[in-house]
Amino acid sequence: MDPQFSLLTVLLSIDFDGAEEVVADSLKDRVLPILQANATAVKAGSEGSFNVNITGVSGDSSSSGSSSKDGGKESSPSAIRDVDKSLAPRYMIAKKDQDDILTRTDPAQVSLLWVLALTAKFSNQVADVSEFFALVNRLFDNISGAQAKLVPEHYRALLYIIAAASDAIEMPILSLRPLLSAALSFSPLHDMLSPAHSLFLIQALKAKQYKLALQLLKYDVDKFDSAYGLTYHDHLRFHYYGAMVFIGMKQYQKAIEYLAIVLCAPGFPCSMVQIEALKKTVLLQLILYGKHTLKLPRMANDFTSHSYRAFARPYDHFAVAFENGDPTILKLVWNQIKGIFSADGNYGLALHALTAFRKQRIQKLRKTFITVTMEYIESKDVDILENGPSTKEFVLAMIADGDLRAKISQKSSTSPITVIFQDASITSSHLDELEAKLNSVRQLNEKIAAADREVGQSREFLNRKLESASTPGGFLGRGAGLEDLEGNDDSMMEL
Amino acid sequence: MSSQTQTNTRIVTSLPLFELESYAQNYTGRNAVDRLLFIADRCPALAVDALILAIASLKQTAEVSRYEDAVERLHAIAPHDPRATADAGWVEAVTKATRSTGDKLELELKSYKNNLIKESIRMGNSELGDFYLSIGDLASASKFYSRQREYCTTHKHIEDMSIDMIRVAVYQQNWSQVETAMSRVDALPSKNPDIDPYLKAVRGLWALAQGNFAVAASTFLTVPVESLTQSAAAAAAAAPAASSAAKSRHKPTYTITEFVTVNDVAVIIGLCSLASYDRNALKDLLDNNANCKEFLQSEAHIRTLLDSFVLFDYKSIFSGLEKHKADYLLDIWLADHVEKLFDRIRENCYTQYVRGYQRGYLDKMAARFGVSPKQVEKDLIALIESEKVPVRLDLENKYFLFKSADERADVYDHVMTIAHDFERNGRLLLVNIGVLRGGLEINAKPESSGFELKKKALM
Numbered sequence: 001m002d003p004q005f006s007l008l009t010v011l012l013s014i015d016f017d018g019a020e021e022v023v024a025d026s027l028k029d030r031v032l033p034i035l036q037a038n039a040t041a042v043k044a045g046s047e048g049s050f051n052v053n054i055t056g057v058s059g060d061s062s063s064s065g066s067s068s069k070d071g072g073k074e075s076s077p078s079a080i081r082d083v084d085k086s087l088a089p090r091y092m093i094a095k096k097d098q099d100d101i102l103t104r105t106d107p108a109q110v111s112l113l114w115v116l117a118l119t120a121k122f123s124n125q126v127a128d129v130s131e132f133f134a135l136v137n138r139l140f141d142n143i144s145g146a147q148a149k150l151v152p153e154h155y156r157a158l159l160y161i162i163a164a165a166s167d168a169i170e171m172p173i174l175s176l177r178p179l180l181s182a183a184l185s186f187s188p189l190h191d192m193l194s195p196a197h198s199l200f201l202i203q204a205l206k207a208k209q210y211k212l213a214l215q216l217l218k219y220d221v222d223k224f225d226s227a228y229g230l231t232y233h234d235h236l237r238f239h240y241y242g243a244m245v246f247i248g249m250k251q252y253q254k255a256i257e258y259l260a261i262v263l264c265a266p267g268f269p270c271s272m273v274q275i276e277a278l279k280k281t282v283l284l285q286l287i288l289y290g291k292h293t294l295k296l297p298r299m300a301n302d303f304t305s306h307s308y309r310a311f312a313r314p315y316d317h318f319a320v321a322f323e324n325g326d327p328t329i330l331k332l333v334w335n336q337i338k339g340i341f342s343a344d345g346n347y348g349l350a351l352h353a354l355t356a357f358r359k360q361r362i363q364k365l366r367k368t369f370i371t372v373t374m375e376y377i378e379s380k381d382v383d384i385l386e387n388g389p390s391t392k393e394f395v396l397a398m399i400a401d402g403d404l405r406a407k408i409s410q411k412s413s414t415s416p417i418t419v420i421f422q423d424a425s426i427t428s429s430h431l432d433e434l435e436a437k438l439n440s441v442r443q444l445n446e447k448i449a450a451a452d453r454e455v456g457q458s459r460e461f462l463n464r465k466l467e468s469a470s471t472p473g474g475f476l477g478r479g480a481g482l483e484d485l486e487g488n489d490d491s492m493m494e495l
Numbered sequence: 496m497s498s499q500t501q502t503n504t505r506i507v508t509s510l511p512l513f514e515l516e517s518y519a520q521n522y523t524g525r526n527a528v529d530r531l532l533f534i535a536d537r538c539p540a541l542a543v544d545a546l547i548l549a550i551a552s553l554k555q556t557a558e559v560s561r562y563e564d565a566v567e568r569l570h571a572i573a574p575h576d577p578r579a580t581a582d583a584g585w586v587e588a589v590t591k592a593t594r595s596t597g598d599k600l601e602l603e604l605k606s607y608k609n610n611l612i613k614e615s616i617r618m619g620n621s622e623l624g625d626f627y628l629s630i631g632d633l634a635s636a637s638k639f640y641s642r643q644r645e646y647c648t649t650h651k652h653i654e655d656m657s658i659d660m661i662r663v664a665v666y667q668q669n670w671s672q673v674e675t676a677m678s679r680v681d682a683l684p685s686k687n688p689d690i691d692p693y694l695k696a697v698r699g700l701w702a703l704a705q706g707n708f709a710v711a712a713s714t715f716l717t718v719p720v721e722s723l724t725q726s727a728a729a730a731a732a733a734a735p736a737a738s739s740a741a742k743s744r745h746k747p748t749y750t751i752t753e754f755v756t757v758n759d760v761a762v763i764i765g766l767c768s769l770a771s772y773d774r775n776a777l778k779d780l781l782d783n784n785a786n787c788k789e790f791l792q793s794e795a796h797i798r799t800l801l802d803s804f805v806l807f808d809y810k811s812i813f814s815g816l817e818k819h820k821a822d823y824l825l826d827i828w829l830a831d832h833v834e835k836l837f838d839r840i841r842e843n844c845y846t847q848y849v850r851g852y853q854r855g856y857l858d859k860m861a862a863r864f865g866v867s868p869k870q871v872e873k874d875l876i877a878l879i880e881s882e883k884v885p886v887r888l889d890l891e892n893k894y895f896l897f898k899s900a901d902e903r904a905d906v907y908d909h910v911m912t913i914a915h916d917f918e919r920n921g922r923l924l925l926v927n928i929g930v931l932r933g934g935l936e937i938n939a940k941p942e943s944s945g946f947e948l949k950k951k952a953l954m
Binding site: 269426 | 876880888890892903907911915917919921923924926927934936937
């Protein structure tokens with residue numbers, strides 16, 4: 001046993017029975033410094049000494065039945081309910097020590113031990129839910145993200161246990177508080193994806209707590225590391241569910257932005273999440289802009305865009321009918337494919353699209369008219385589902401919601417009602433908005449420049465650069481070849 | 496062709512302004528017959544006269560089957576007319592003569608083929624093409640003309656063959672074939688300058704058939720007026736020669752007048768330019784284009800129409816067009832486009848009118864155009880919705896307002912859109928850099944977790 005380790009043992013009065021228990025080196029290396037740093041505080045906080053046994057357990061035996069084969073069913077959160085067994089704890093704390101830690105130490109000081117203890121105690125089953133959530137909340141209200149990151153397997157497992165426990169009693173709302181703290185404590189600027197991110201959003205969607213979800217979504221995530229047990233699933237799901245939250249909050253612009261991130265996720269082949277994202281994107285674009293282009297952002301790869309076309313065909317039909325603007329055709333298409341919408345879970349969004357169609361038809365009138373009679377609007381207005389409000393009520397609602405800049409007037413109580421469209425004008429609030437936008441663009445620019453520098457200095461990039469320089473077909477090699485050619489030309493000219 | 500046009504027949508009830516007999520005299524050869532049969536198709540009032548004239552012309556040719564058709568049709572509408580019975584003697588004689596000529600030509604071609612003399616085979620095919628054209632079998636004529644292709648050895652041969660094929664294709668109104676043949680001639684390094692006006696006129700007809708009125712007008716404007724006026728006389732003289740081409744095997748000359756007369760071209764130019772040119776372009780045309788001026792001399796009413804347009808006298812344009820509508824509808828080339836042309840001309844007039852106003856009243860506009868205010872309202876709405884005129888309507892006070900361009904608002908919107916796009920793409924870029932650096936790209940094995948990936952990377 002190395003001297004440092006024994007010193008720690010003394011300080012903490014933690015007795016590792018070295019002869020029988022195998023402590024993995026990697027854990028030792030990672031856990032030690034943190035424990036050491038907090039040692040005194042722990043000692044002061046604890047009443048008397050206690051023993052902790054950390055046992056090394058082979059993680060392979062439990063990882064054989066690895067789950068997450070839900071590639072095709074991203075939209076149903078139930079798939080997430082199974083705890084990812086491949087992440088089952090590799091290091092266990094002996095049962096007798098678990099309660100010692102949980103009762104006698106401060107989670108803010110030794111978050112790491114708490115994570116280990118909680119995982120060990122509840123990994124098989126959560127018997128007493130209220131006790132579990134009391135402990136979990138105590139931990140996560142004070143958690144040190146830096147410590148938790150040191151044992152990502154346990155941390156992740158614990159998060160899944162939380163989600164599963166709340167699902168088991170059908171109260172997903174219980175899991176929101178710990179999961180949100182978990183996600184927010186993961187990095188100081190909240191810009192790094194944690195295992196808690198997508199989990200939190202799923203639970204928030206289940207609990208319909210969209211406002212709470214925005215607490216997390218107000219921070220854009222652009223740092224990722226697979227070292228914390230994250231896969232592309234976490235990344236895609238986080239952004240996909242984020243988009244769903246934004247849809248729930250009717251922030252369609254933001255939703256499209258998040259879906260674009262999903263659509264442009266690098267890699268091969270294309271994930272079902274991406275296809276679901278495309279379907280939602282089609283409907284959102286129709287709602288927002290009244291038209292849809294299947295052209296993906298430049299960053300999406302070709303293979304992905306081909307797969308999209310194959311999978312989202314009904315949506316494309318709907319979009320074409322929508323853009324075409326003929327209500328009878330749209331109605332026909334709608335009746336044909338509304339079953340697909342509900343099967344995909346996009347029925348609500350598609351209904352919104354139909355309302356948007358009605359709105360856009362009325363909004364389009366402002367291009368043609370300055371004033372128009374309500375009668376004329378009625379003649380143009382089409383309610384595809386035939387169960388919406390009357391034209392007059394609909395127009396009034398649009399004006400009230402700010403969807404139509406117009407006023408309604410009537411010369412006398414018997415004369416026809418006219419709608420007067422009003423022009424947009426620039427006010428000071430517009431200028432403030434502009435200023436804010438400029439600022440955010442500036443910040444983004446700096447971020448991109450920083451990322452560029454970072455990539456430029458990274459080992460991978462430099463290696464690549466060196467490789468291409470040494471191979472004759474590479475970029476630099478070709479440049480040299482060109483120079484040679486030019487030299488020859490010059491000499492020829494001289495001749 | 497008559498059978499083709501029958502399928503989309505639109506009956507013209509009002510009588511045209513022209514007098515049928517003198518009208519027919521303007522045209523020669525096949526086109527004259529085509530036009531007469533076309534009129535017989537479209538205009539029941541003139542059908543009998545047209546058919547009688549057509550039968551008389553057909554008897555000058557060797558086109559037996561068309562002659563019999565025409566007689567049959569005449570019999571159907573005027574059974575008691577003495578001219579409604581076929582001249583059996585003539586039919587028999589001509590059939591016999593053509594059959595022997597055809598057999599002889601085919602035999603000759605066969606022997607050429609056996610001897611493998613390229614030039615003779617080409618000539619043989621060409622002669623057979625001419626022969627079938629003379630008896631009115633366009634499909635066979637086209638077939639034999641096209642067979643020359645592999646035996647052509649000089650540019651001149653290709654040119655001749657293409658021109659032959661163009662002529663047949665125009666008669667058939669097979670515009671895709673016209674296009675291929677024309678592009679073949681265009682690809683030649685040099686060509687006979689004499690056929691240039693002919694090709695231009697055909698190109699103009701082609702553009703008209705595609706409904707591309709701007710191109711039709713500009714193409715016909717490049718056709719020199721002399722090529723129509725001079726050759727008309729020459730063609731009239733050559734007409735008997737052409738009709739007996741089958742017997743004499745004399746190659747007919749290429750004249751534009753076999754499709755259009757100078758008057759037709761003037762009408763086409765006039766209508767097409769009214770439909771597609773703006774006022775300045777039209778004014779420039781009238782003032783500075785000598786060729787155009789000459790064309791318009793032959794059709795005074797078109798000149799008046801164009802002048803009215805330049806002088807903003809829209810009412811007389813519409814009345815003038817309506818007056819001549821029957822004429823246009825009975826023109827073989829214009830007929831199918833008249834409605835579209837009229838619509839376009841109306842649109843063009845509205846656009847010109849509206850352009851002059853910041854705020855204009857619908858009742859005044861209606862008076863200017865000689866239509867009801869309701870009609871103007873309807874037309875304007877349609878035009879605005881198809882984004883052809885930049886105005887907005889006030890239906891309450893019945894006026895239109897030129898679109899007020901709030902440039903500040905536009906710039907604001909533009910800037911915000913750019914900023915938004917930049918932000919979105921920048922974010923996308925950052926996320927993707929992060930994903931790639933963090934090793935979170937999508938991979939083919941969905942089961943593998945991040946831990947295993949990292950382990951593999953370390954090994």
